[in-house]
Amino acid sequence: MLIGVDFDNTIVSYDALFHRLAVEQGHIGPEVPATKEQVRDTMRRAGREDAWTELQGYVYGARICEASAFPGVKEFFQTCRAAGVEICIVSHKTKHPFRGPAYDLHRAALDWLEHNGFFDPQGIDLPRESVYLRTTLADKLRQIGDCGCAHFIDDLPELLSEPAFPVAVERWLFDPNDHHPHEARFARAGSWRELDERLLRVAGSCR
Ligand SMILES: [Mg+2]
Structure with a gap:
Protein backbone atom coordinates (compact mmCIF):
# COMPACT_ATOMS: atom_id res chain seq x y z
CA MET A 1 0.00 0.00 0.00
CA ALA A 67 9.84 25.39 11.06
CA SER A 68 8.72 22.35 13.04
CA ALA A 69 7.34 19.02 11.98
CA PHE A 70 3.75 18.53 13.13
CA PRO A 71 3.64 16.43 16.29
CA GLY A 72 3.43 12.75 15.47
CA VAL A 73 4.29 12.98 11.77
CA LYS A 74 7.74 11.41 12.11
CA GLU A 75 6.28 8.61 14.22
CA PHE A 76 3.63 8.03 11.53
CA PHE A 77 6.33 7.68 8.88
CA GLN A 78 8.28 5.31 11.12
CA THR A 79 5.23 3.18 11.88
CA CYS A 80 4.60 2.89 8.14
CA ARG A 81 8.20 1.97 7.47
CA ALA A 82 8.11 -0.76 10.15
CA ALA A 83 4.89 -2.13 8.66
CA GLY A 84 6.09 -2.03 5.05
CA VAL A 85 3.63 0.71 4.07
CA GLU A 86 5.25 3.04 1.54
CA ILE A 87 4.89 6.79 1.64
CA CYS A 88 5.44 9.39 -1.04
CA ILE A 89 5.40 13.15 -0.60
CA VAL A 90 3.68 15.13 -3.36
CA SER A 91 3.83 18.90 -3.15
CA HIS A 92 2.80 21.78 -5.40
CA LYS A 93 5.48 24.40 -5.01
CA THR A 94 6.86 27.04 -7.33
CA LYS A 95 10.60 26.86 -7.87
CA HIS A 96 11.03 30.46 -6.67
CA PRO A 97 8.87 32.85 -4.61
CA PHE A 98 6.47 35.26 -6.34
CA ARG A 99 8.15 38.28 -4.72
CA GLY A 100 11.50 39.04 -3.14
CA PRO A 101 14.81 37.17 -3.47
CA ALA A 102 14.85 34.11 -5.75
CA TYR A 103 15.25 31.42 -3.08
CA ASP A 104 15.21 27.86 -4.42
CA LEU A 105 12.06 26.59 -2.71
CA HIS A 106 12.54 23.00 -3.90
CA ARG A 107 16.07 22.86 -2.51
CA ALA A 108 14.78 24.37 0.76
CA ALA A 109 12.05 21.72 1.10
CA LEU A 110 14.57 18.91 0.56
CA ASP A 111 16.93 20.56 3.08
CA TRP A 112 14.11 20.63 5.63
CA LEU A 113 13.43 16.92 5.13
CA GLU A 114 17.15 16.18 5.47
CA HIS A 115 17.49 18.40 8.55
CA ASN A 116 14.53 16.66 10.19
CA GLY A 117 15.82 13.16 9.64
CA PHE A 118 13.39 11.99 6.95
CA PHE A 119 16.24 10.60 4.81
CA ASP A 120 18.14 9.11 7.75
CA PRO A 121 18.81 5.42 6.99
CA GLN A 122 18.69 4.67 10.72
CA GLY A 123 15.36 6.46 11.11
CA ILE A 124 12.54 7.21 8.69
CA ASP A 125 14.68 6.30 5.67
CA LEU A 126 12.37 7.87 3.11
CA PRO A 127 13.81 7.36 -0.39
CA ARG A 128 14.64 10.72 -1.96
CA GLU A 129 12.94 9.59 -5.14
CA SER A 130 9.68 9.34 -3.18
CA VAL A 131 9.58 13.13 -2.88
CA TYR A 132 7.78 14.80 -5.80
CA LEU A 133 7.91 18.58 -5.90
CA ARG A 134 5.67 19.76 -8.74
CA THR A 135 5.41 23.31 -9.97
CA THR A 136 1.72 23.26 -10.94
CA LEU A 137 -1.44 22.05 -9.30
CA ALA A 138 -2.30 19.97 -12.39
CA ASP A 139 1.07 18.20 -12.14
CA LYS A 140 0.54 17.51 -8.44
CA LEU A 141 -2.85 15.90 -9.14
CA ARG A 142 -1.41 13.86 -11.99
CA GLN A 143 1.49 12.73 -9.81
CA ILE A 144 -0.85 11.54 -7.04
CA GLY A 145 -2.55 9.33 -9.63
CA ASP A 146 0.69 8.19 -11.28
CA CYS A 147 2.19 7.14 -7.93
CA GLY A 148 -0.77 4.84 -7.35
CA CYS A 149 -1.58 6.20 -3.89
CA ALA A 150 -4.32 4.36 -2.01
CA HIS A 151 -4.75 7.39 0.28
CA PHE A 152 -3.74 11.03 0.08
CA ILE A 153 -3.45 13.40 3.04
CA ASP A 154 -3.64 17.18 2.46
CA ASP A 155 -4.54 20.27 4.50
CA LEU A 156 -6.56 21.92 1.71
CA PRO A 157 -10.17 20.93 0.93
CA GLU A 158 -9.83 22.82 -2.38
CA LEU A 159 -7.09 20.42 -3.47
CA LEU A 160 -8.98 17.32 -2.40
CA SER A 161 -12.14 18.50 -4.17
CA GLU A 162 -10.45 19.34 -7.49
CA PRO A 163 -12.34 17.71 -10.38
CA ALA A 164 -9.03 16.28 -11.62
CA PHE A 165 -8.25 14.61 -8.29
CA PRO A 166 -7.79 10.88 -9.06
CA VAL A 167 -11.04 9.13 -8.18
CA ALA A 168 -9.48 5.90 -6.93
CA VAL A 169 -7.55 7.65 -4.16
CA GLU A 170 -9.14 7.92 -0.73
CA ARG A 171 -8.93 11.53 0.45
CA TRP A 172 -7.94 12.59 3.95
CA LEU A 173 -8.18 16.18 5.12
CA PHE A 174 -5.54 17.11 7.70
CA ASP A 175 -7.21 19.80 9.80
CA PRO A 176 -5.10 20.45 12.93
CA ASN A 177 -6.64 23.86 13.71
CA ASP A 178 -10.20 22.64 13.14
CA HIS A 179 -10.82 25.06 10.28
CA HIS A 180 -13.26 22.74 8.49
CA PRO A 181 -15.43 21.13 11.17
CA HIS A 182 -18.34 20.56 8.78
CA GLU A 183 -16.32 19.11 5.92
CA ALA A 184 -18.04 15.83 5.10
CA ARG A 185 -16.69 15.09 1.62
CA PHE A 186 -13.49 13.50 2.94
CA ALA A 187 -12.23 11.71 5.98
CA ARG A 188 -10.91 14.38 8.36
CA ALA A 189 -8.23 14.09 11.01
CA GLY A 190 -6.99 16.67 13.49
CA SER A 191 -3.61 15.15 14.24
CA TRP A 192 -1.06 12.66 13.01
CA ARG A 193 -1.83 10.45 15.98
CA GLU A 194 -5.41 10.30 14.80
CA LEU A 195 -4.24 9.43 11.29
CA ASP A 196 -2.10 6.69 12.78
CA GLU A 197 -5.10 5.28 14.63
CA ARG A 198 -7.72 5.70 11.95
CA LEU A 199 -5.99 5.54 8.59
CA LEU A 200 -3.50 2.81 9.35
CA ARG A 201 -5.98 0.77 11.34
CA VAL A 202 -8.73 1.17 8.75
CA ALA A 203 -6.23 0.27 6.06
CA GLY A 204 -5.59 -2.88 8.06
CA SER A 205 -1.89 -2.99 7.25
CA CYS A 206 -0.28 -1.97 10.50
CA ARG A 207 -2.28 -3.50 13.31
MG1 LIG B 1 -0.42 21.99 2.09
Whole structure:
Protein backbone atom coordinates (compact mmCIF):
# COMPACT_ATOMS: atom_id res chain seq x y z
CA MET A 1 0.00 0.00 0.00
CA LEU A 2 1.15 3.53 -0.74
CA ILE A 3 0.11 6.63 1.19
CA GLY A 4 0.64 10.03 -0.42
CA VAL A 5 1.25 13.06 1.76
CA ASP A 6 1.28 16.78 1.04
CA PHE A 7 4.25 18.78 2.40
CA ASP A 8 3.48 22.40 3.41
CA ASN A 9 1.11 22.70 6.38
CA THR A 10 0.63 18.93 6.44
CA ILE A 11 4.12 17.68 7.36
CA VAL A 12 5.63 21.07 8.18
CA SER A 13 3.94 23.43 10.63
CA TYR A 14 4.75 27.06 9.87
CA ASP A 15 2.42 28.72 12.39
CA ALA A 16 4.99 29.63 15.04
CA LEU A 17 7.62 30.67 12.48
CA PHE A 18 5.27 32.98 10.53
CA HIS A 19 4.21 34.58 13.78
CA ARG A 20 7.75 35.07 15.08
CA LEU A 21 9.09 36.56 11.84
CA ALA A 22 6.05 38.81 11.30
CA VAL A 23 6.50 40.20 14.83
CA GLU A 24 10.28 40.52 14.28
CA GLN A 25 9.74 42.47 11.06
CA GLY A 26 7.16 44.74 12.69
CA HIS A 27 4.17 43.61 10.59
CA ILE A 28 2.02 42.46 13.53
CA GLY A 29 1.94 42.79 17.29
CA PRO A 30 2.80 39.83 19.51
CA GLU A 31 -0.84 39.60 20.67
CA VAL A 32 -1.99 38.26 17.29
CA PRO A 33 -2.73 34.53 17.65
CA ALA A 34 0.15 32.39 16.39
CA THR A 35 -1.36 30.78 13.31
CA LYS A 36 -0.41 31.36 9.69
CA GLU A 37 -4.00 32.38 8.86
CA GLN A 38 -4.18 34.96 11.65
CA VAL A 39 -0.83 36.43 10.63
CA ARG A 40 -1.96 36.58 6.97
CA ASP A 41 -5.36 38.09 7.77
CA THR A 42 -3.87 40.70 10.11
CA MET A 43 -1.29 41.76 7.53
CA ARG A 44 -3.94 41.91 4.78
CA ARG A 45 -6.24 44.03 6.90
CA ALA A 46 -3.31 46.42 7.41
CA GLY A 47 -2.79 46.64 3.63
CA ARG A 48 0.42 44.62 3.73
CA GLU A 49 -0.43 42.10 1.04
CA ASP A 50 2.91 42.49 -0.76
CA ALA A 51 4.82 42.14 2.49
CA TRP A 52 2.81 38.99 3.23
CA THR A 53 3.73 37.52 -0.17
CA GLU A 54 7.38 38.37 0.43
CA LEU A 55 7.28 36.93 3.95
CA GLN A 56 6.07 33.62 2.54
CA GLY A 57 9.08 33.41 0.22
CA TYR A 58 11.35 34.21 3.14
CA VAL A 59 9.76 31.55 5.37
CA TYR A 60 9.61 28.81 2.70
CA GLY A 61 13.02 29.71 1.28
CA ALA A 62 15.48 31.20 3.75
CA ARG A 63 14.11 30.19 7.14
CA ILE A 64 12.32 26.90 6.51
CA CYS A 65 14.68 24.87 8.68
CA GLU A 66 13.35 26.76 11.72
CA ALA A 67 9.84 25.39 11.06
CA SER A 68 8.72 22.35 13.04
CA ALA A 69 7.34 19.02 11.98
CA PHE A 70 3.75 18.53 13.13
CA PRO A 71 3.64 16.43 16.29
CA GLY A 72 3.43 12.75 15.47
CA VAL A 73 4.29 12.98 11.77
CA LYS A 74 7.74 11.41 12.11
CA GLU A 75 6.28 8.61 14.22
CA PHE A 76 3.63 8.03 11.53
CA PHE A 77 6.33 7.68 8.88
CA GLN A 78 8.28 5.31 11.12
CA THR A 79 5.23 3.18 11.88
CA CYS A 80 4.60 2.89 8.14
CA ARG A 81 8.20 1.97 7.47
CA ALA A 82 8.11 -0.76 10.15
CA ALA A 83 4.89 -2.13 8.66
CA GLY A 84 6.09 -2.03 5.05
CA VAL A 85 3.63 0.71 4.07
CA GLU A 86 5.25 3.04 1.54
CA ILE A 87 4.89 6.79 1.64
CA CYS A 88 5.44 9.39 -1.04
CA ILE A 89 5.40 13.15 -0.60
CA VAL A 90 3.68 15.13 -3.36
CA SER A 91 3.83 18.90 -3.15
CA HIS A 92 2.80 21.78 -5.40
CA LYS A 93 5.48 24.40 -5.01
CA THR A 94 6.86 27.04 -7.33
CA LYS A 95 10.60 26.86 -7.87
CA HIS A 96 11.03 30.46 -6.67
CA PRO A 97 8.87 32.85 -4.61
CA PHE A 98 6.47 35.26 -6.34
CA ARG A 99 8.15 38.28 -4.72
CA GLY A 100 11.50 39.04 -3.14
CA PRO A 101 14.81 37.17 -3.47
CA ALA A 102 14.85 34.11 -5.75
CA TYR A 103 15.25 31.42 -3.08
CA ASP A 104 15.21 27.86 -4.42
CA LEU A 105 12.06 26.59 -2.71
CA HIS A 106 12.54 23.00 -3.90
CA ARG A 107 16.07 22.86 -2.51
CA ALA A 108 14.78 24.37 0.76
CA ALA A 109 12.05 21.72 1.10
CA LEU A 110 14.57 18.91 0.56
CA ASP A 111 16.93 20.56 3.08
CA TRP A 112 14.11 20.63 5.63
CA LEU A 113 13.43 16.92 5.13
CA GLU A 114 17.15 16.18 5.47
CA HIS A 115 17.49 18.40 8.55
CA ASN A 116 14.53 16.66 10.19
CA GLY A 117 15.82 13.16 9.64
CA PHE A 118 13.39 11.99 6.95
CA PHE A 119 16.24 10.60 4.81
CA ASP A 120 18.14 9.11 7.75
CA PRO A 121 18.81 5.42 6.99
CA GLN A 122 18.69 4.67 10.72
CA GLY A 123 15.36 6.46 11.11
CA ILE A 124 12.54 7.21 8.69
CA ASP A 125 14.68 6.30 5.67
CA LEU A 126 12.37 7.87 3.11
CA PRO A 127 13.81 7.36 -0.39
CA ARG A 128 14.64 10.72 -1.96
CA GLU A 129 12.94 9.59 -5.14
CA SER A 130 9.68 9.34 -3.18
CA VAL A 131 9.58 13.13 -2.88
CA TYR A 132 7.78 14.80 -5.80
CA LEU A 133 7.91 18.58 -5.90
CA ARG A 134 5.67 19.76 -8.74
CA THR A 135 5.41 23.31 -9.97
CA THR A 136 1.72 23.26 -10.94
CA LEU A 137 -1.44 22.05 -9.30
CA ALA A 138 -2.30 19.97 -12.39
CA ASP A 139 1.07 18.20 -12.14
CA LYS A 140 0.54 17.51 -8.44
CA LEU A 141 -2.85 15.90 -9.14
CA ARG A 142 -1.41 13.86 -11.99
CA GLN A 143 1.49 12.73 -9.81
CA ILE A 144 -0.85 11.54 -7.04
CA GLY A 145 -2.55 9.33 -9.63
CA ASP A 146 0.69 8.19 -11.28
CA CYS A 147 2.19 7.14 -7.93
CA GLY A 148 -0.77 4.84 -7.35
CA CYS A 149 -1.58 6.20 -3.89
CA ALA A 150 -4.32 4.36 -2.01
CA HIS A 151 -4.75 7.39 0.28
CA PHE A 152 -3.74 11.03 0.08
CA ILE A 153 -3.45 13.40 3.04
CA ASP A 154 -3.64 17.18 2.46
CA ASP A 155 -4.54 20.27 4.50
CA LEU A 156 -6.56 21.92 1.71
CA PRO A 157 -10.17 20.93 0.93
CA GLU A 158 -9.83 22.82 -2.38
CA LEU A 159 -7.09 20.42 -3.47
CA LEU A 160 -8.98 17.32 -2.40
CA SER A 161 -12.14 18.50 -4.17
CA GLU A 162 -10.45 19.34 -7.49
CA PRO A 163 -12.34 17.71 -10.38
CA ALA A 164 -9.03 16.28 -11.62
CA PHE A 165 -8.25 14.61 -8.29
CA PRO A 166 -7.79 10.88 -9.06
CA VAL A 167 -11.04 9.13 -8.18
CA ALA A 168 -9.48 5.90 -6.93
CA VAL A 169 -7.55 7.65 -4.16
CA GLU A 170 -9.14 7.92 -0.73
CA ARG A 171 -8.93 11.53 0.45
CA TRP A 172 -7.94 12.59 3.95
CA LEU A 173 -8.18 16.18 5.12
CA PHE A 174 -5.54 17.11 7.70
CA ASP A 175 -7.21 19.80 9.80
CA PRO A 176 -5.10 20.45 12.93
CA ASN A 177 -6.64 23.86 13.71
CA ASP A 178 -10.20 22.64 13.14
CA HIS A 179 -10.82 25.06 10.28
CA HIS A 180 -13.26 22.74 8.49
CA PRO A 181 -15.43 21.13 11.17
CA HIS A 182 -18.34 20.56 8.78
CA GLU A 183 -16.32 19.11 5.92
CA ALA A 184 -18.04 15.83 5.10
CA ARG A 185 -16.69 15.09 1.62
CA PHE A 186 -13.49 13.50 2.94
CA ALA A 187 -12.23 11.71 5.98
CA ARG A 188 -10.91 14.38 8.36
CA ALA A 189 -8.23 14.09 11.01
CA GLY A 190 -6.99 16.67 13.49
CA SER A 191 -3.61 15.15 14.24
CA TRP A 192 -1.06 12.66 13.01
CA ARG A 193 -1.83 10.45 15.98
CA GLU A 194 -5.41 10.30 14.80
CA LEU A 195 -4.24 9.43 11.29
CA ASP A 196 -2.10 6.69 12.78
CA GLU A 197 -5.10 5.28 14.63
CA ARG A 198 -7.72 5.70 11.95
CA LEU A 199 -5.99 5.54 8.59
CA LEU A 200 -3.50 2.81 9.35
CA ARG A 201 -5.98 0.77 11.34
CA VAL A 202 -8.73 1.17 8.75
CA ALA A 203 -6.23 0.27 6.06
CA GLY A 204 -5.59 -2.88 8.06
CA SER A 205 -1.89 -2.99 7.25
CA CYS A 206 -0.28 -1.97 10.50
CA ARG A 207 -2.28 -3.50 13.31
MG1 LIG B 1 -0.42 21.99 2.09
